[in-house]
Amino acid sequence: MSNLLLIIEDDPGLQKQLKWSFNEYEIVIANNRSEAIAAVRRYNPSVVTLDLGLPPDPSNASEGLATLKEILELAPATKIIVVTGNDNRDHAIQAVGLGAYDFYNKPLDPEVLGLIIERALKLSKLERDHIQLLQQQQNIQNGIIGASPQMQSVMEITKKISPTQATVLIIGESGTGKELLARAIHNLSTRADRPFIAVNCAAIPENLLESELFGYEKGAFTGAVSQTRGKIEYAHGGTFFLDEIGDLPFGLQAKLLRFIQERVIERLGGRKEIAVDVRIVCATHRHLPTLIEQGDFRGDLYYRLSEIVVQIPPLREREGDVMTIANALLLRNCQESNLKEKHFSREASLALENYDWPGNIREMENRIRRAVILSTSNTISAKELELENLADNPMPFNLKEVREVAETTAIKRALNHTDFNISETAKLLGVARPTLYGLFEKYGIKL
Ligand SMILES: Nc1ncnc2c1ncn2[C@@H]1O[C@H](COP(=O)(O)OP(=O)(O)OP(=O)(O)O)[C@@H](O)[C@H]1O
Ligand SMILES: [Mg+2]
Structure with a gap:
């Protein structure tokens, strides 16, 4: 419910004051950690204010921080505004590091806290709208993931025909x-x-x-x-x-x-x-x-x-789709295997982006499925994907070498595209047949 505000606060005086100050919201009050978790489960609030000093020892932030962690594990999208005593800046920063949305120092100024709550609600609504839009788009696309201009035009034709x-x-x-x-x-x-x-x-x-x-x-x-x-x-x-x-x-x-x-x-x-x-x-x-x-x-x-x-264009020609599809497949694989969410390491993303994908999305599915099974941590490496780690092997700067690599790739791609028809390949590459034969020889391409 978007208009619901969960206030986690053990001081009855403050509870009353907050209720009174924010009467435009439907307020739910929790006095301690277990009531807070029960309320999160029950109401799934978009925004929560959390007093870090909770019983049994309100002078200590540990119960408040533990509550914060537990809520975020349960409902990661919740916007939690941490409320702390005046001298507790370190704890506030620690809380933000753990995933709190913002912090607010006592004593209470309803106007300032009200603005922070309002902003959190707006952001939460934006995020929900965005997710909904993505889901709608995916449904329309019938499980075909991808937002590249190349795939968008395929989807447009599909809808028409x-x-x-x-x-x-x-x-x-x-x-x-x-x-x-x-x-x-x-x-x-x-x-x-x-x-x-x-x-x-x-x-x-x-x-x-x-x-x-x-x-x-x-x-x-x-x-x-x-x-x-x-x-x-x-x-x-x-x-x-x-x-x-x-x-x-x-x-x-x-x-x-x-x-x-x-x-x-x-x-x-x-x-x-x-x-x-x-x-x-x-x-x-x-x-x-x-x-x-x-x-x-x-x-x-x-x-x-x-x-x-x-x-349908090959994956390597779809601008920006590689990581979108890879992330979606990774999430799906983890969910299907009941595993915690995993992520690609930076070098794994680089390797995914730079790979040529001759087997397209089917090959990507296989590599990711295998990596999810093999990996022991929350991060998937290039090695687990059985892809070359480009961070170890920088791109050549020598122009001649770069040109040779590019030409060989283009020729092989054109050959595949035309099912090894030589005159079609020559046409596609914009060279005469004899030139093409010359290039086969030069780069040792065997037919
Ligand atoms: N854009 C996409 N988003 C998500 N998954 C995709 C996408 N394209 C293909 N896949 C998945 O990749 C796999 C291969 O797709 P599909 O079988 O439709 O390809 P194909 O072109 O028929 O391949 P093949 O030539 O091997 O028969 C399937 O598991 C499919 O769900
Ligand atoms: Mg097929």
């Missing part, structure tokens, strides 16, 4: 959150209360994939003992997510194309056409135009699937 029925192709390197985005599209669509069914084309052997997608009738093949619906049928009314579409065997591509055009399926061994209403979302980390060029992917299917293309 989700309510439509358009087929969506999501492209991005492995671990960039393609499946997470597919689920977000479903959750933001009118089909959100219907099924979201995912099939990973790369994970299922070709001979099983067809029946997995389309289902089969009893007796369609040896072992087909009963009629079985396919995944597409299960998605009826909802969203069908075809993951790793670049790995869909060529033979099945024609069959999928037919389904997309006609919106009917036939189970294996069946003769009946079954109409299915699904929204199709697919994803791949591969470069489909190259696969088409090589004859491994049908151009007509590609054009059908790519009505709308959403490209």
Whole structure:
């Protein structure tokens, strides 16, 4: 409750005076530490005034400081204003060091204390509003963390396309959150209360994939003992997510194309056409135009699937997202393992920021999960993340060396991006093919 003020004070005269001075608040009084803790649990006050001299020995601040610590452990966001006797400046400073919001020296001047309380309440409200806003934003983003301009524009496109029925192709390197985005599209669509069914084309052997997608009738093949619906049928009314579409065997591509055009399926061994209403979302980390060029992917299917293309940028290109995501993942991991909150050391943050993240957020999840299990203290080090400690290894200042490192990184990145297509890579880097071959040679890049 925002208008509630908890006053922890053992002197009945002062209690009365405070109650009278701050009658615009709903006042709760606690006489000692145990009453104070009970009141914090019960009312969760935003602001507390705490007399450091509490019973059993009011001449000593130890009970007051212990109360302070206990409240902050229970409710870290509480703004605690410590009230001390005139000659007790050291204790007041000690209290602020422990996390008190401010201190106030007796004798009581209601006007001054009133201003401090008012300011504490304002700050507390601001903090709560801020947290609420962040939570709202996260909900809207369906667990997709990140405030970089790159991800904001992905989220904007997502919000626009989700309510439509358009087929969506999501492209991005492995671990960039393609499946997470597919689920977000479903959750933001009118089909959100219907099924979201995912099939990973790369994970299922070709001979099983067809029946997995389309289902089969009893007796369609040896072992087909009963009629079985396919995944597409299960998605009826909802969203069908075809993951790793670049790995869909060529033979099945024609069959999928037919389904997309006609919106009917036939189970294996069946003769009946079954109409299915699904929204199709697919994803791949591969470069489909190259696969088409090589004859491994049908151009007509590609054009059908790519009505709308959403490209998720790799983590290393998202400005400012690395630490936001890392901190969120660290907090989530600690909570899931019932551990006290941990933090990254300064050199760990530096290492996280400077690492290239070839495996993107999935790799980050793995590194952080492992570090949380291994770490014995509240701080996670670069070593526990198995990242290079850059503090030990300063950046080279030699220009030639810097240029070589930068060029090698850019070339490798472009190669990955184009699935090792040389002419695409050369185009992306803005150099001619012979120059590119020269660079491969110079930096010992093997294809
Ligand atoms: N922006 C993000 N915020 C928080 N978690 C994320 C984010 N992006 C991805 N993740 C998490 O990272 C992991 C990998 O995401 P996801 O499986 O969606 O990626 P993918 O692109 O499909 O990867 P792959 O190519 O490995 O299949 C998941 O556990 C996902 O929850
Ligand atoms: Mg995936």
